Each structure stands twice: as structure tokens, then as C-alpha cells.
Amino acid sequence: xxxxxxxxxxxxxxxxxxxxxxxxxxxxxxxxxxxxxxxxxxxxxxxxxxxxxxxxxxxxxxxxxxxxxxxxxxxxxxxxxxxxxxxxxxxxxxxxxxxxxxxxxxxxxxxxxxxxxxxxxxxxxxxxxxxxxxxxxxxxxxxxxxxxxxxxxxxxxxxxxxxxxxxxxxxxxxxxxxxxxxxxxxxxxxxxxxxxxxxxxxxxxxxxxxxxxxxxxxxxxxxxxxxxxxxxxxxxxxxxxxxxxxxxxxxxxxxxxxxxxxxxxxxxxxxxxxxxxxxxxxxxxxxxxxxxxxxxxxxxxxxxxxxxxxxxxxxxxxxxxxxxxxxxxxxxxxxxxxxxxxxxxxxxxxxxxxxxxxxxxxxxxxxxxxxxxxxxxxxxxxxxxxxxxxxxxxxxxxxxxxxxxxxxxxxxxxxxxxxxxxxxxxxxxxxxxxxxxxxxxxxxxxxx
Ligand code: ACO
Numbered sequence: 001x002x003x004x005x006x007x008x009x010x011x012x013x014x015x016x017x018x019x020x021x022x023x024x025x026x027x028x029x030x031x032x033x034x035x036x037x038x039x040x041x042x043x044x045x046x047x048x049x050x051x052x053x054x055x056x057x058x059x060x061x062x063x064x065x066x067x068x069x070x071x072x073x074x075x076x077x078x079x080x081x082x083x084x085x086x087x088x089x090x091x092x093x094x095x096x097x098x099x100x101x102x103x104x105x106x107x108x109x110x111x112x113x114x115x116x117x118x119x120x121x122x123x124x125x126x127x128x129x130x131x132x133x134x135x136x137x138x139x140x141x142x143x144x145x146x147x148x149x150x151x152x153x154x155x156x157x158x159x160x161x162x163x164x165x166x167x168x169x170x171x172x173x174x175x176x177x178x179x180x181x182x183x184x185x186x187x188x189x190x191x192x193x194x195x196x197x198x199x200x201x202x203x204x205x206x207x208x209x210x211x212x213x214x215x216x217x218x219x220x221x222x223x224x225x226x227x228x229x230x231x232x233x234x235x236x237x238x239x240x241x242x243x244x245x246x247x248x249x250x251x252x253x254x255x256x257x258x259x260x261x262x263x264x265x266x267x268x269x270x271x272x273x274x275x276x277x278x279x280x281x282x283x284x285x286x287x288x289x290x291x292x293x294x295x296x297x298x299x300x301x302x303x304x305x306x307x308x309x310x311x312x313x314x315x316x317x318x319x320x321x322x323x324x325x326x327x328x329x330x331x332x333x334x335x336x337x338x339x340x341x342x343x344x345x346x347x348x349x350x351x352x353x354x355x356x357x358x359x360x361x362x363x364x365x366x367x368x369x370x371x372x373x374x375x376x377x378x379x380x381x382x383x384x385x386x387x388x389x390x391x392x393x394x395x396x397x398x399x400x401x402x403x404x405x406x407x408x409x410x411x412x413x414x415x416x417x418x419x420x421x422x423x424x425x426x427x428x429x430x431x432x433x434x435x436x437x438x439x440x441x442x443x444x445x446x447x448x
Pocket of ligand 1: 030031032033034037038064116145154155156157158191203204205206208209212246248252302325358
């Protein structure tokens with residue numbers, strides 16, 4: 001199989017959301033902390049009617065319908081998620097309800113979990129399958145889904161929720177450059193979920209930022225090394241058109257891209273312009289550790305990176321800024337933003353993606369975008385995703401109602417024997433929702 005990659009995509013996020021400006025005032029944070037400091041505009045969240053299973057059912061059903069895919073044509077289904085509803089039964093098995101109806105139970109794959117990285121693991125599994133000798137000619141399907149919620153405190157504004165579905169096969173408009181991948185995996189306690197009775201993570205915010213940037217540096221070095229061996233020349237930012245990052249909040253994305261500029265400068269000072277060389281020069285002797293702690297370097301590199309950021313990163317930031325951190329779905333929501341913004345001019349472009357999951361696992365990889373035939377082309381993907389329409393038809397909650405919802409969800413997490421609200425008026429038509437969890441913890445869903 002040639003040009004294996006993403007044939008089609010769809011995205012779903014809850015219509016229920018809260019403006020960051022409103023949350024900021026309610027939390028007593030200084031004005032601008034969430035919007036400018038973190039760089040976030042709005043945050044989506046699940047009410048009691050939705051969870052990672054319902055969002056996955058919604059997005060998979062929608063993708064199959066909108067691209068006219070016969071459910072019998074799916075041969076592998078992989079889910080990436082870190083939202084644990086059941087410690088044994090995978091989200092994938094809930095999705096089998098869609099395929100069993102059509103007599104298709106011959107579908108490989110289960111869930112992948114490691115913080116925000118599970119979606120990338122699932123995606124690689126599907127791409128590898130199509131490229132392998134066990135491929136049976138059918139499509140792979142990847143679902144990245146999470147509901148990201150934090151306890152009250154500084155991390156709460158960095159939540160979010162969404163599901164993304166990606167159809168995988170050959171001759172794709174979004175093709176993998178499979179040889180171009182650099183990974184960094186190590187052991188860290190930056191963000192983890194040891195309390196099995198709570199949906200909330202334990203998080204060391206400062207450490208998680210440093211781990212993220214260290215992983216980025218390491219992945220970029222491995223990636224550049226492989227590129228050099230393959231192409232016989234050094235890789236620089238100018239060799240790619242767009243850079244897409246896992247996006248817990250936009251400020252970290254700004255810092256990450258600036259870090260790549262600093263990497264290029266260290267690798268080869270003549271690869272950057274005079275101003276950049278002059279501004280970053282004083283930092284060239286810092287040790288690795290010192291460079292992560294230096295606020296001056298952070299500021300200087302963000303400043304010199306700004307024009308390139310506006311060109312190569314800004315078009316990828318819309319959905320993560322509007323919806324929040326969607327954990328496994330964040331990177332792919334950022335990529336979906338790029339397709340939404342630039343679909344008509346993307347053919348022939350190279351896009352670099354950086355996936356990070358705390359704990360930690362990270363990979364930097366490369367995609368090549370191509371012009372292709374209906375229904376699998378970039379403009380149709382943009383049309384099907386309808387990002388603009390989905391963002392416009394949202395319902396803003398007051399902070400009081402948001403906090404009340406979070407309290408109810410805390411109560412419901414791991415609970416049994418309840419039915420959910422009968423008021424489904426805020427759900428768009430076609431949305432799956434939770435109706436009941438019975439005395440044996442079995443979950444039941446309906447479609448609006
Ligand atoms: N106006 C403008 N900017 C402001 C204001 C203001 N009034 N107040 C603060 N800021 C800036 C700060 O200067 C800082 O920006 P800087 O780093 O560029 O200097 C930014 O806002 C955040 O302020 P902090 O004081 O650093 O924020 P705090 O420590 O309270 O929380 C954090 C931020 C750590 C990101 C927290 O939200 C968190 O723990 N989130 C979850 C962890 C996370 O997402 N980690 C990322 C990788 S792991 C993952 O994906 C889960």
C-alpha cells in the first residue's frame with residue numbers, strides 16, 4: 001500500500017461550554033490570566049448526558065454516514081483515550097454496537113492508554129497495519145476521545161472535551177512520511193491518575209511543562225537525525241510548512257515553537273536570520289537544564305519566533321483555543337484546525353506533528369498533504385467537519401452552572417443505579433447520550 005494515511009476525519013465536541021474570561025473572573029484570577037496568560041478563549045465540557053463513550057458513538061456514526069462508508073469495510077478500530085470508565089472493558093467494544101448491526105464483528109484493535117498520547121499510538125497501529133502483510137484491504141478507523149476535567153484550582157481552566165475519528169487507508173490526502181519519526185519515552189510523575197475513585201489527575205504543572213519541552217527537544221533531535229540520514233542534509237523549520245502541537249493550552253504551543261527555533265539556532269546559527277542570531281546568542285552556552293529555567297530565553301525566543309509562528313503554527317490553534325485541552329484529541333483537533341483554515345492551499349505541503357503524553361511518551365512525525373479524489377480530499381474533509389458551524393451553535397454556561405455540573409459529574413463518576421436528565425434540548429440532532437447506568441454498572445445510550 002502506498003501513501004498510507006488519513007483518508008477522512010470528523011470531529012465532535014460538546015455544545016456546552018464556558019468562556020475563559022467569565023471563568024477567570026469567577027475564579028478570582030487576575031484579568032487576562034486564562035485568556036492571555038494561558039492563551040485560551042473557551043472550554044467545552046460534558047454534562048451528565050455525555051461521556052467518552054457517547055462522544056465516540058456520535059463521531060464514528062457521523063463519519064461513516066457523511067463519507068458514505070459501509071461499516072463492513074472497517075477491518076480495524078483503535079481508540080486512544082485516558083478517560084477511564086471501565087478498567088477492563090474497552091471503549092472500542094461499545095463502538096462494536098455500530099458494526100454488529102451490519103454483521104461485521106471481524107474488527108481488530110482495542111484501546112490505547114498513556115495520557116494524551118493514546119490517540120497517536122492508535123493512529124500508528126492503524127497505519128502500521130495497513131502497511132503490513134496482515135492488512136486485509138479494508139479501512140482502519142481511529143478514535144481519539146477524552147473528557148479532560150481538573151479539580152478546582154489553577155489547572156481547571158485547562159480542561160476540555162472532544163472526540164475525533166480518522167479513517168485510515170492507502171492513497172490518502174494526508175499521507176504519512178513513515179520513515180520520519182522521532183520519539184522520546186521516559187519515566188516521570190508530571191501528570192497521572194493514581195486515584196481510581198476520581199476522574200481528576202494529580203498534576204505537577206511546572207514539571208509537566210518542563211517534561212513537555214524536554215521531550216520536544218529530544219524528539220526533534222531524533223527526527224532531524226533520521227531526516228539527515230535519509231535526505232543527506234540537515235532539517236530546519238523551513239523544511240516544513242506547518243507545525244502542529246499537542247495543545248494543553250495555547251501558551252505552551254507558543255513556547256514549544258520558540259523552542260524549535262532555539263534548536264535550529266543551536267544546531268546551525270547560520271540557519272536563522274541576523275536578528276534571531278543576535279537575540280539568541282547570549283543563551284547558546286546555557287546547559288540543557290538552565291535553558292528550561294531561563295525566563296529570558298523563553299521571552300527572547302518567543303519574540304524572534306513570532307513571525308514564523310504566525311505563518312506556520314497560528315492556523316492550527318483555533319479549535320484547541322476554543323474547546324480546550326481534549327487530551328488525546330488535542331493534537332488532532334489542532335490538525336483539524338489547519339484543514340479548516342487552509343484546505344484549499346495544502347496540497348504538496350509538509351506538516352510536522354508533536355504528540356505528548358505525560359508519564360511520559362512523545363513522538364514527532366511528518367505528514368505530506370496531497371490533492372485527491374472525492375470524497376477523500378482536503379476540501380471535503382473541511383466541509384464535513386463544519387468547524388465554524390459547530391463553534392457557532394454552542395451554549396455558554398454561567399460559572400455557577402459549570403461548577404454545579406462538575407460537582408454532579410464527581411458524584412456520578414464510578415456510580416451505579418441512576419438515570420440521567422430527560423432534558424436533551426442542548427444536544428444537536430444525531431448526538432448519542434447516556435440514559436442510564438443500572439445496578440450492575442451497565443451503561444445505556446440513546447441517539448437524539
Ligand atoms: N495577564 C496575562 N498573563 C498572565 C496573567 C495576567 N493577568 N496572570 C498570569 N499570567 C501568565 C503567567 O505569566 C504565565 O505565563 P508565562 O508562563 O508565559 O509567564 C501564565 O499566565 C500562567 O500563569 P502561571 O502562574 O504559570 O499559572 P499556574 O501555575 O497558576 O497554572 C498551569 C498554569 C501550570 C499550566 C496549570 O493550568 C496546570 O497545571 N495545567 C495542567 C497541566 C498541563 O496542562 N500541562 C501541560 C502538559 S501535560 C498535559 O497535556 C496535561
